[in-house]
Amino acid sequence: MTQPIRWGILGAAKFAREHMGPAIHAANGAELAALATSSADKAALFQSFAPGIAVHESYEALLADPLIDAVYIPLPNHLHVEWALKAMQAGKHVLVEKPATLREEEFDQLIAARDAAGVLAAEAYMIVHHPQWQRARELVHTGALGQVKHVSGKFSFDNRSDVDNIRNRPETGGGALRDIGVYVLGSARFVTGEEPQDISAQIEWENGVDVLSNVQARFPSFLYTAYVSTRLQPFQEMLFHGDKGVLRLTAPFNPRVFGEARLELHQASHAAGSGRVIEERFPIADHYKLQVEAFGKSVRDGAPYACPLEFSRGTQRALDQIFATATTL
Template identity: 70%
Template sequence: MADTVKWGILGAAKFAREHMGPAIHSAAGAELYALATSSPEKAAPFQAFAPGLRRHDSYEALLADPEVEAVYIPLPNHLHVEWTLKALAAGKHVLCEKPMAMRAGDYDALISARDTSGLLAAEAYMILHHPQWQRVHEMVQAGEVGAVQHVSGRFSFDNRADTGNIRNRAETGGGALRDIGVYVFGSARFVMGAEAQDISAQIRWENGIDVQSHVQARLGGATYSAYVSTRMHPFQEMVFHGERGLIRLTAPFNPRVFGEARIELHRAAHVGGGQVLEERFPQADHYRLQVEAFGRSLRDGAAYPCPLEFSRGTQEMMDQVFAVARDL
């Protein structure tokens, strides 16, 4: 077995072209080997940064290529389960964009196919590979701010003008929660090591998709509140508020696009005053780190940081939000 993992991408999606394609190409131990698209024009930007990239005219042709070892799937949400199962059946390891499934129960077939095949299948939940999130998990679990009493999350942008975007279409599994709710849900679950209980929510709907939501819950010993929206000014933040301090992430979800990845640790220094300590991560690329972690799992047997069981838990929380939500 070669040390380098040869990757194929199903479809010439914009996100794959701008983020994951370059990440695979630049990652240690990875080669962007093939792309499935019937359009030479759509393949050209990929071939510009990955010379020699092989183009297949169909997804099936790429899955039949014996040189392709791992497949990245950036297709619309409603196609993720279908093509993940097809790729596993073809003997390929799979990294699929989030949300990997539309309902928590859909993960059961993916987990079964993964276990039966002995292949690695995972959701492309890139933030868990970023050192800022690994550091926050370490800080909270070590009690650096005492017992966390409240967790809050915010993530918003405005894409109302982009009416043809798959995120604005119900038939392709669009909506704010599936697109960005996974971040404010999953990151809190990861850091706290707990599942949400006593969930309540409010959702504003537009043409069959959720465009804004506010969620409240209990997460371990803490209360939890978060909002996401695809109809508000861009903003993102996560805060873990403890008895003896506070941890704030200023660009938790897409650092280097929204801003520099930075952790603020707020702690009381003395009566009437305090201190803010900062840790910065200006160069970390969580997309590349994700590809490299995937490769280490294949080559060295290292535990993958975001297994399907974790992703299923986030989807289960989302399912509960949809089930209990009132109109906003």
């Protein structure tokens, strides 16, 4: 019997406690084996669903643990590169939260360290492992929409009252684009296989972080428009519009929290003025668990991974261009 991949988590982040920790614990072929935190109270919250988890009082101690195969890093954004490099140098496979870096050129360090250590390292871009996104990509590439001419995306929530949240602090790499803009932009790249050109944007800033952005871009074969915000009523949607159909994703980024994952394929029929809507639902798929399982298959069997560092680098390149050229709202 194949031994499960033994995972450790650097830090007792709320997101790790509520989402990724339980996903690792539940995933086939994985074991949540260790946590690095100096807080007994925070450790107890993980032990409530993973009673056998070992607790290390420092990140260094966890990385030195010879029983740990892979490390999940949910630290604040500005610490991702530092600890991903240390984990790979310790011989661990690495899944680091998005954004993996704050600048495109930092991917050079991650890719070089990955190749030197012979490990799998990837950004925790979980949506590409969800069947709704794999199906969306299939529909676009098999011509169900005809020629896609426009892609639009929307993603928002309101965290203005949480002033100490790392997403509201510039020194920790906060802001809406890095937190949720990666989903809207990256998903357009994933589904179409194209890269953005001629990017422009308008950004509203608050205390040094972007809280609302409106982005426009030309891809080789379509136009792209999107907005993301951490100061608006929660909402999310992706729309792929072709000359023969429209594909709408109703809960594209955090299904089961925002709502049920559902694809709507709108196509014209032969009768003038009429059409049909084909709906596909994905009520139980857990993209966090699927991400862990896909990571494990890649580690064990060398299976292709849907989100290698090279893919994530493309999204960061676009974010860098947005920050460099955006005007202020």
